[in-house]
Amino acid sequence: MARIKTEKNISRKDVIVTKAAILFREKGFKAASMRDLAEAVGVEAASLYNHIKSKTELLHELCFNVANRFMHKIDEVEAEPISAIEKVDKLLRFHISEMIHHYEEVYVSDREWKHLADPYLSNFQNQRRIYRKRFAAIIENGIRQKEIKKIDAATAVLIMLHAISGIESWHRSTQKISAEALEDNMIAILVGGLTPQPPVKGI
Amino acid sequence: MARIKTEKNISRKDVIVTKAAILFREKGFKAASMRDLAEAVGVEAASLYNHIKSKTELLHELCFNVANRFMHKIDEVEAEPISAIEKVDKLLRFHISEMIHHYEEVYVSDREWKHLADPYLSNFQNQRRIYRKRFAAIIENGIRQKEIKKIDAATAVLIMLHAISGIESWHRSTQKISAEALEDNMIAILVGGLTPQPPVKGI
DNA sequence: CCTACCGATCGGTAGG
């Protein structure tokens, strides 16, 4: 009995969080009202508060879901015995995969985190800063190994992350072929640049 | 007399628009209140309405100021007798220059346009769509001339524009040297990619 | 440019 009740509550809350992500993306955190959310869930506004503590709690949850997934991924990638350029490739593909499979959540985490309240706000900003530094360190390693050309690693990270998270057509390309083509295209442009590259081995 | 009064009104409105850009960037359009804005300007909230019609009018003005500047620039660049890659380079440098010199306005135009009301909303979206198509056409031209490698032009445009507009450190690098270095770095990464490129002529 | 104020809407609570 207690088990079933718990499961029901969790699943109810999950619905609320999922619908919140959609609404926050569509209208922005501030413009989306709890009455909008209640309507999307199918209950009265006051009933939401049996499952959540506050509107901002929903934002915390979305932001840290995303942040945690990226943190775990970079832990994993850092530990692999592969080249720097392969690590960059893996991380970029993970970012793209997140955009495709958790579009609403990632979008909200990326554009609405400013509305977090302060214990969470600084925590989130710290995690972001740390993630980017670790990503930059991978690139710097690649530069030292001459796998990657001499550029400012921090700038390169920002370019790549914003390039990927800025694209709004990820979720529209649900057909796998289109998504894969888009992904390869992105990697080609970000890693290889615009100008044609003659085969190195052929010299 | 009439002349002076007009000038005074214009300059007063300019102050309001400028302060609005700062506030809308800091808090987002919805979270920034007219009372916040009044305080920043140094008057009571009701007094703002002697200079502007509504809060959304401020957003229109910011968004179309930016959109018009980009439209004029692409008109100019398209007409120049230079290669496709040089046109791309010029446009990217203009985007960077806009981020440095009109940071608040460009940022707001980029992230808050969703809150425009509908005659303006569709107009703005149309201008954006057209601008990106024209930019993509330049790249497609470059591909046909073998100056640019075979990639999806529309994706490349999105990557480049988001890569530039995502960077938040532009306005912090007011020192000219730092800004220029950052700019060259960005172009190098976006145009040249990450991997080292052997000199073509040397083969 | 200000004082005074309005109707609407907001996030959230009480009590059942």
Add this chain to the structure above:
DNA sequence: CCTACCGATCGGTAGG
């Protein structure tokens, strides 16, 4: 999970 409702705040107006 609902009805009923609260205090705060919002964009904006009237009138001077």
